[in-house]
Amino acid sequence: MPVREYDAIVVGASFGGLAVARQLHGNVLLLDRNEVGAVQTSACGTPLWVPQALGVADSVLQVHDRLTVRTPRRTVIYDLSAVPFCTFDYKVFCQGLLAQCDARFLRTSVQSVEAGVVVTGEGRFRAPVLIDCSGWRGAMVHGGERNRPSGRAYSFGLETRVDLHDDGLHFLLDRELIQRGLGWIFPVGRGSLIGLGSYVGVSKLKPALERFLAAHGAAATTYHGTYFPNRLLRATVGPIFAVGDAAGQCLPLTAEGIRPAIYFGAECGKLVQKVLDGALDLDEALARYRSVVEGYRWAYRVLGTAQWVAAHAPTRWFAALAGLATRHPFLPRWWPRYGRFGGLDPIPVSTPT
Numbered sequence: 493m494p495v496r497e498y499d500a501i502v503v504g505a506s507f508g509g510l511a512v513a514r515q516l517h518g519n520v521l522l523l524d525r526n527e528v529g530a531v532q533t534s535a536c537g538t539p540l541w542v543p544q545a546l547g548v549a550d551s552v553l554q555v556h557d558r559l560t561v562r563t564p565r566r567t568v569i570y571d572l573s574a575v576p577f578c579t580f581d582y583k584v585f586c587q588g589l590l591a592q593c594d595a596r597f598l599r600t601s602v603q604s605v606e607a608g609v610v611v612t613g614e615g616r617f618r619a620p621v622l623i624d625c626s627g628w629r630g631a632m633v634h635g636g637e638r639n640r641p642s643g644r645a646y647s648f649g650l651e652t653r654v655d656l657h658d659d660g661l662h663f664l665l666d667r668e669l670i671q672r673g674l675g676w677i678f679p680v681g682r683g684s685l686i687g688l689g690s691y692v693g694v695s696k697l698k699p700a701l702e703r704f705l706a707a708h709g710a711a712a713t714t715y716h717g718t719y720f721p722n723r724l725l726r727a728t729v730g731p732i733f734a735v736g737d738a739a740g741q742c743l744p745l746t747a748e749g750i751r752p753a754i755y756f757g758a759e760c761g762k763l764v765q766k767v768l769d770g771a772l773d774l775d776e777a778l779a780r781y782r783s784v785v786e787g788y789r790w791a792y793r794v795l796g797t798a799q800w801v802a803a804h805a806p807t808r809w810f811a812a813l814a815g816l817a818t819r820h821p822f823l824p825r826w827w828p829r830y831g832r833f834g835g836l837d838p839i840p841v842s843t844p845t
């Protein structure tokens with residue numbers, strides 16, 4: 493079968509891949525093994541400005557001005573009104589971004605990369621620029637399941653949608669519920685997503701989640717869940733760019749991975765477009781992208797330390813720190829800074845042709 497040629501190939505059409513692709517013009521191929529927006533793995537909580545800046549505000553299901561963190565002995569409430577959060581509809585969000593892309597979308601699974609050729613179920617494709625946005629598995633950069641990095645770099649989350657109405661986001665840190673992890677309730681308009689996450693990658697969470705649901709008088713519908721990284725991995729591997737979970741860009745502690753995937757995806761896409769325009773050579777673009785990501789390593793370290801405290805220290809320590817963080821003058825200093833991380837271009841860069 494002949495190898496089909498493109499200017500760039502983006503693997504994965506979720507948050508990272510769509511953020512890259514919407515920056516690109518030219519002969520670009522966007523690959524995903526699923527239809528865009530069809531398989532949700534996330535609670536889809538992010539600052540409200542994210543869907544607004546991306547032009548997909550119609551995906552917003554509920555806006556949240558409050559975050560409640562509960563431990564067995566203490567409840568701490570954060571006022572998020574300086575940077576409100578929202579929960580959004582994954583399919584509407586992703587399809588809205590896809591409509592802003594020039595790229596050709598093809599549904600197929602990437603099997604491997606051999607000497608620069610991307611091997612898929614629908615044939616073989618080659619491009620001078622390859623971008624891996626395929627999530628924690630890193631179909632191109634990790635070379636498949638067998639070669640992925642150490643299990644300790646991954647958390648695991650499992651959640652289900654329930655008929656529970658509430659306002660505000662909730663996190664629960666309770667060792668009786670989950671040993672080294674946390675629970676959450678994210679209202680999504682009509683109902684809520686209730687989930688559990690293990691910071692040490694324990695994936696058998698269904699019995700604990702069922703106890704959590706029973707405590708709230710809620711019944712599970714369908715479950716979804718997967719691994720997500722909790723530390724920065726490599727931003728480039730040889731000539732391949734990695735974005736989002738494929739590069740370990742999900743934030744430790746909060747497990748916020750949408751914003752970093754979109755932010756670093758946009759930065760990567762802008763550099764790749766310069767390569768396609770002949771304004772930058774590939775090695776320089778790879779180096780500049782690594783440097784953008786490296787600029788945030790300190791922030792990942794801080795959050796990684798906070799995650800260690802949440803997972804390993806007595807819960808009363810975490811509760812004390814969480815309580816301190818709500819106080820004046822701390823909250824007005826760190827919350828807007830954290831909440832506005834990843835500021836995006838307000839206007840879509842690419843428009844459909």
Ligand SMILES: Cc1cc2nc3c(=O)[nH]c(=O)nc-3n(C[C@H](O)[C@H](O)[C@H](O)COP(=O)(O)OP(=O)(O)OC[C@H]3O[C@@H](n4cnc5c(N)ncnc54)[C@H](O)[C@@H]3O)c2cc1C
Binds near residue numbers: 508748753
């Ligand atoms: C239960 C749970 C809840 C979460 N809640 C939140 C939250 O509320 N807020 C938040 O910010 N983050 C949350 N996260 C983390 C967030 O979902 C991820 O960090 C984010 O999805 C990463 O985006 P991505 O584009 O890098 O990868 P993904 O969203 O995982 O997308 C990868 C894409 O690549 C495709 N793909 C994979 N392998 C191949 C292949 N071989 N060939 C072709 N295509 C392939 C997949 O089909 C998928 O579309 C949550 C995670 C979990 C598990």
